[in-house]
Structure formats: C-alpha cells, structure tokens
Amino acid sequence: MQFRDFLPVSTNTSVKESCYGALGALIGLLGTALLCRWGLGLEVHWLIAPMGASAVLLFAAPASPLAQPWSILVGNGVSALMGVLSASLVPDMAIASALAVMLAIAAMFLTRSLHPPGGAVALTAVIGGEGIRALGVGYVLLPVLLNSLLLLSLGLLYNRALGRRYPHGGKAAPNRHQTADPQPSARLATQDIDFALQKHGELLDISRQDLQELLQEAQLHALRERVGTVRCQDVMSRDLVVTTPQALAMEAWHLLSHHQIKALPVVDEGERLVGIITLHDLMIDRAGRQPRAKETLEHLQVADLMTREVQTARRYQPLYDLVEAFSDGGLHHMPVVEGEQLVGIITQSDMVAALFTLALKPGLTSEEATPVSS
Known part of the structure; x- marks a missing residue:
C-alpha cells in the first residue's frame, strides 16, 4: 500500500x-x-x-x-x-x-x-x-x-x-438476422468478459453490457492504430463486373452465376454508380417477401429491382471505417467511389483477407498492401 x-x-x-x-x-x-x-x-x-x-x-x-x-x-x-x-x-x-x-x-x-x-x-x-x-x-x-x-x-x-439512456439496461443490440446470437463483433468479447468477471469475483460498478461496449471501442481504437495507413483502394477489387439499369434482370442473374459473385454495381453511361442489385433482390419479392418466379426475371429490368440508396466508401477512406458495416451492419459488399464514379468494390472476402494479412504483418502500409481479388 x-x-x-x-x-x-x-x-x-x-x-x-x-x-x-x-x-x-x-x-x-x-x-x-x-x-x-x-x-x-x-x-x-x-x-x-x-x-x-x-x-x-x-x-x-x-x-x-x-x-x-x-x-x-x-x-x-x-x-x-x-x-x-x-x-x-x-x-x-x-x-x-x-x-x-x-x-x-x-x-x-x-x-x-x-x-x-x-x-x-x-x-x-x-x-x-x-x-x-x-x-x-x-x-x-x-x-x-x-x-x-x-x-x-x-x-x-x-x-x-438530457438524452441520457436511463434506465440504463444491459440489453444487447438486436441481431439484424432476428436470431438470439450476439452481434458478430461481440461474440469473442462476450466469452472473454464472462471469463474475466468470473475470475475477478468482486462486484464492479459497471454493467456487463457497458463493459463489453468499452472493450469493443478499445479494440476498434487499437485497430485504427494498426491499419490507419491502409485505404480502401489498397484492398478493393478493381476489375469490376457491372450492369446497367436497362439490362434485363435475367441478364444480371447470368452475370452473377457466371462470375460466382453475389452483387452487381449498377452504373449509367458515364460509369456513375446509380444502384446495386444482389442475389437477394433477384430471388425475393420485396413487397410480399415471397420467392420470385423465374419467369418474372425475363420481363423485369435491373432498374425495377435494384437498391438505389447504396452505402459506399471513398477511394482514400481508411479501411477501418468499414469494419462495423461489414460485421454488425451485415453488409456483404460495398462499392468504392471517387466523386460519383465507380472505381472498385470491397467484399467480405476482401475485408477478411486484408485484416488477416494485417494480423500477420502488423506494420503493413498502404504502399505494401496488395489488392485482393474476389
């Protein structure tokens, strides 16, 4: 003492x-x-x-x-x-x-x-x-x-x-897939926190949920410190498979099947991003949440099915900005733009490969990073 x-x-x-x-x-x-x-x-x-x-x-x-x-x-x-x-x-x-x-x-x-x-x-x-x-x-x-x-x-x-969260409950953020699993970013932390609390034994004047949120924020801060020099352009896919609003939905289906991908950026004549169409858009009718008949794809255009409000990343945006969107946000792909021009796309496989490379080589810089194809 x-x-x-x-x-x-x-x-x-x-x-x-x-x-x-x-x-x-x-x-x-x-x-x-x-x-x-x-x-x-x-x-x-x-x-x-x-x-x-x-x-x-x-x-x-x-x-x-x-x-x-x-x-x-x-x-x-x-x-x-x-x-x-x-x-x-x-x-x-x-x-x-x-x-x-x-x-x-x-x-x-x-x-x-x-x-x-x-x-x-x-x-x-x-x-x-x-x-x-x-x-x-x-x-x-x-x-x-x-x-x-x-x-x-x-x-x-x-x-x-005052805008304070009170009562300050310990309920975790809901899973976007409507299952009982914690958010992806919280799963490893949950096990670690449970172990640490059991080992500590004494009463701590902080809720388990708050402790978990603090740990996640600390982990994100540490990630920023490690990957702060790596930009979206360093890991994005550049050889893009795209479609246009006027293309038939069936043509988009064939492109997705041929290239074994799950999403197509939709661009206009000037290569400007105007939307994105996914396998989910082609297979599920949004209005009725029912499987879409194959015959309907032969008569619908991409413009009829695509998502117009697209979450995008900027070419020189730090890679760590995308972590939350790809984990808890549930995104599988994010177009990369420069101005309004589509210049690339980052998928979950790009993200995982980049973070794995950074884990093996913590000192990786943007000049050393190698784009990952998907």
Whole structure:
C-alpha cells in the first residue's frame, strides 16, 4: 500500500456532466420535498437523509447498475424493512444498527437490488429517533418508498430530457438476422468478459453490457492504430463486373452465376454508380417477401429491382471505417467511389483477407498492401 493509493482516481467526467449531475440532484430532491409537503400534505422532514445518497447515484452516475430503478425502489424498500425488523427485535441500538445494515446488504444481494443508500435507509430506521420508530412497518411505505418513487420519477424525466439512456439496461443490440446470437463483433468479447468477471469475483460498478461496449471501442481504437495507413483502394477489387439499369434482370442473374459473385454495381453511361442489385433482390419479392418466379426475371429490368440508396466508401477512406458495416451492419459488399464514379468494390472476402494479412504483418502500409481479388 502506497500513499498514492489514497489519492483520488480520475473519473473521466466532463465539466458539463458534473454540472448536470449537481443540477439534477437539486431538481430531484427539491421536487420530492415539495411534492411530499404540498401535494400530499406531509411535513418537510419526511424527506429522509438517505435520499441524498440516492440522488448522487441517480443524477451523477445514472449508468451505474447501483442507480437503476430496481435497485432504488427494491433496494431502499427491503433495507427499510430490515431496519424496522432490527429496531423492533434488538433493544441495544449499537447492535441493532450493525444488524440492520448487515441484513439490508444480504437482502439487497438476494433481490439483486444492491443500492448503497439502502444501508443508510436501514440505519435510519434504528437511529432516526422516536418519530421514525413510532412508524413501525409504515416507515417502509412512508417515507422510504414514497421518497424513492418520487425521486426516481423526477430522475427518469431529467435524464431523458438530457438524452441520457436511463434506465440504463444491459440489453444487447438486436441481431439484424432476428436470431438470439450476439452481434458478430461481440461474440469473442462476450466469452472473454464472462471469463474475466468470473475470475475477478468482486462486484464492479459497471454493467456487463457497458463493459463489453468499452472493450469493443478499445479494440476498434487499437485497430485504427494498426491499419490507419491502409485505404480502401489498397484492398478493393478493381476489375469490376457491372450492369446497367436497362439490362434485363435475367441478364444480371447470368452475370452473377457466371462470375460466382453475389452483387452487381449498377452504373449509367458515364460509369456513375446509380444502384446495386444482389442475389437477394433477384430471388425475393420485396413487397410480399415471397420467392420470385423465374419467369418474372425475363420481363423485369435491373432498374425495377435494384437498391438505389447504396452505402459506399471513398477511394482514400481508411479501411477501418468499414469494419462495423461489414460485421454488425451485415453488409456483404460495398462499392468504392471517387466523386460519383465507380472505381472498385470491397467484399467480405476482401475485408477478411486484408485484416488477416494485417494480423500477420502488423506494420503493413498502404504502399505494401496488395489488392485482393474476389
């Protein structure tokens, strides 16, 4: 143990967020007190001290698992109950105080509602004086749950007004294929995080989902550092198979089949990109989501089936910009343009081959990169 271990640690919190947290506590506690005093005809002392600690979490650290609605309501509620139980069964105040907090922590762990102010809620039931003791079990409802519910309601409105994600749930982003699998970029990270959390054992004040998102952002940053000099033109396919809007859909089908590819850029007379047509476009009727009859392809043009809003990359754009689109975005191909001119296309196979080459040779530069055909 060293002296620096007692020094404050960096929280990486901006001045703006700090001000938002302080202002939120003012609004939340003042609103709770006024609602209790005026709206319900209660005296101001019904705003109990532990609500100040709940306000710190709710407004200054709304992403914390300890600040979520379940933790605030259930954590404070079961803690109040444990405090009342201890105060009524144990006459010695010192023993009752310690017992109340111990039981409160145990109850919060059992109900998965750990909320640090709950310890103060339990302690208040013991040392809060005759007025609190006289309430008995009523202390759980008034003031504890009433204060908690009002403070939480104001916290929900305040955090939503600021654009914060609250409640800060741990639900992962939905899989675009509507399956239960995590997003492709999260699958390896999920296993690693589970292993690390099990090995660590202690409670961490960060949700599993937030930890996973931080890890993914760190990995993407590391990837940018490694492949920052590699551009789309270094790995794109240049000898392109294309079609035109006026071509028959059946002709596009034959091109895809002959070249064993899954998408054709659609260009006009000036080689400008105007769309893209894929096997999916040819096989599935978008309107009815039904298989398309072969006979219909003989009468439809590419313009009737192609996707006109095409996600593209720029010729000199860093390769790492495309990683998310090809993984979680579900893209299989991305045309590369210079101005409006089509100059290449990057497919998943191009992307995988490029990243594999970079993994084997971390120092690869754009001059050393070799275009990969697909």
